[in-house]
Amino acid sequence: MKAVKITDKVYWVGAIDWNIRDFHGYSTKQGTTYNAFLILSEKPTLIDTVKKEFYPEMMARIQSVIDPKKIKIIISNHSEMDHSGALPETVAAIQPEEVYCSDMGHIDLTEQLYPNFDMKVVKTGDRIDVGGDTVSFVEARMLHWPDSMFSYLEKENILFTNDVFGMHYATGKLFDDENNEIDWLYEAEKYYANIVLPYSDIVLRFLDSVKKMGLSPKIIAPDHGFIWRKDPAKIIDLYAKWAAQAPNNKAVVVYDTMWGSTQKMAEYVADGLREGGTEVKLMSMHSCHRSDVVTELLDSSALVIGSPVLNSEIFPAMADVLCYLKGLKKKNLVGAAFGSYGWNPAPIKSLEEKLKAMKVEQVAPTVTSKFVPNADTLEACRQMGLTISQKIAEKLK
Amino acid sequence: MKYICEICGYTYDPAEGDATKDIAAGTKFEDLPADWVCPVCGVGKDQFKPAE
Numbered sequence: 001m002k003a004v005k006i007t008d009k010v011y012w013v014g015a016i017d018w019n020i021r022d023f024h025g026y027s028t029k030q031g032t033t034y035n036a037f038l039i040l041s042e043k044p045t046l047i048d049t050v051k052k053e054f055y056p057e058m059m060a061r062i063q064s065v066i067d068p069k070k071i072k073i074i075i076s077n078h079s080e081m082d083h084s085g086a087l088p089e090t091v092a093a094i095q096p097e098e099v100y101c102s103d104m105g106h107i108d109l110t111e112q113l114y115p116n117f118d119m120k121v122v123k124t125g126d127r128i129d130v131g132g133d134t135v136s137f138v139e140a141r142m143l144h145w146p147d148s149m150f151s152y153l154e155k156e157n158i159l160f161t162n163d164v165f166g167m168h169y170a171t172g173k174l175f176d177d178e179n180n181e182i183d184w185l186y187e188a189e190k191y192y193a194n195i196v197l198p199y200s201d202i203v204l205r206f207l208d209s210v211k212k213m214g215l216s217p218k219i220i221a222p223d224h225g226f227i228w229r230k231d232p233a234k235i236i237d238l239y240a241k242w243a244a245q246a247p248n249n250k251a252v253v254v255y256d257t258m259w260g261s262t263q264k265m266a267e268y269v270a271d272g273l274r275e276g277g278t279e280v281k282l283m284s285m286h287s288c289h290r291s292d293v294v295t296e297l298l299d300s301s302a303l304v305i306g307s308p309v310l311n312s313e314i315f316p317a318m319a320d321v322l323c324y325l326k327g328l329k330k331k332n333l334v335g336a337a338f339g340s341y342g343w344n345p346a347p348i349k350s351l352e353e354k355l356k357a358m359k360v361e362q363v364a365p366t367v368t369s370k371f372v373p374n375a376d377t378l379e380a381c382r383q384m385g386l387t388i389s390q391k392i393a394e395k396l397k
Numbered sequence: 398m399k400y401i402c403e404i405c406g407y408t409y410d411p412a413e414g415d416a417t418k419d420i421a422a423g424t425k426f427e428d429l430p431a432d433w434v435c436p437v438c439g440v441g442k443d444q445f446k447p448a449e
Contacts, residue, residue, distance in 0.1 A: 142439070
């Protein structure tokens, strides 16, 4: 296992997790990487570590360029265990002079790792001498955890951004210019939608404040996926776009079905949207993963939800995705609800409360069908789609 | 009244105050200084809503 050279002084020493497919409930069809970075300054410095079980891989990569015991400083930009899990073992093996983290990092690392080593707290604007270069810090609270922090290697002009600007994308090609946009764009969108979306307002403020600081990094090095060296502005511009959540003529219809009735309704809603000129994604929870639903919702302006009734409740797979979407707080959505029932329609009406809780503006009446939808009900579903299309068109004016 | 941070879910309880910022127990949310920020996630008072 070899380190990968980023510049003459900085190496990637992380791990590639080709096999992970479920990252705490987020489907990672392309695996991921856990990126750690080694600065070969006079006081060799390690930025972040890897998930615990990948410790040997990280150490082997470090060993390929330097005796690990020569590392003097470790910086933790993010305490989540896919970046800190190997920290206790690394500290024990290396015995660095200092371990730096943010103030919330100190709390969060302590409560996750119960470390038996000291950590030094740094704040925004603090700078440390790493021997021949300087690392300065920018706290990035809630991007995407309270402890999140950016570290900036001044002379090399590299910004290490913890999870921000990353993606779950296992690749042996560790730079943007070695990967094709057609292969990674969906994974970058998916990462934003599943991890960063609820903090979009903070993203916008943070991007603005970083600009005001005059930071213009030549290289952006996140903790997952590849490193941005050819065009770091690309991912910054994408973040600005995703965070703005501007209206777009696209809708997501998400549903589940028991005997095909709610599915039929969903197809008519989708066809009404299509007829109205709206791009539509029809997503069955039998076939789609919750983390893909929110990814499609990222650039959508409408969320339409459909559920059958099972034992006087909404369908469990719908409860799952609605709980997930509520937490991710997509803004500026219109929507509506529909579903089929056998004898109790109340759970379908309860979908209206779910929309309200997600701050989705309901713009068409709920359509219910007792058992299999008849022609009138399907026409009402088509009208629902058309109405939502019109509402989106009004927003786009 | 308690206030909840809409970003991270932290609850400001006037009965407890905020020891991290030397805010004494008994300080109402309304009386917190304008530059007070959430002790967990760092956002301002405008990101808080009253607890139901």
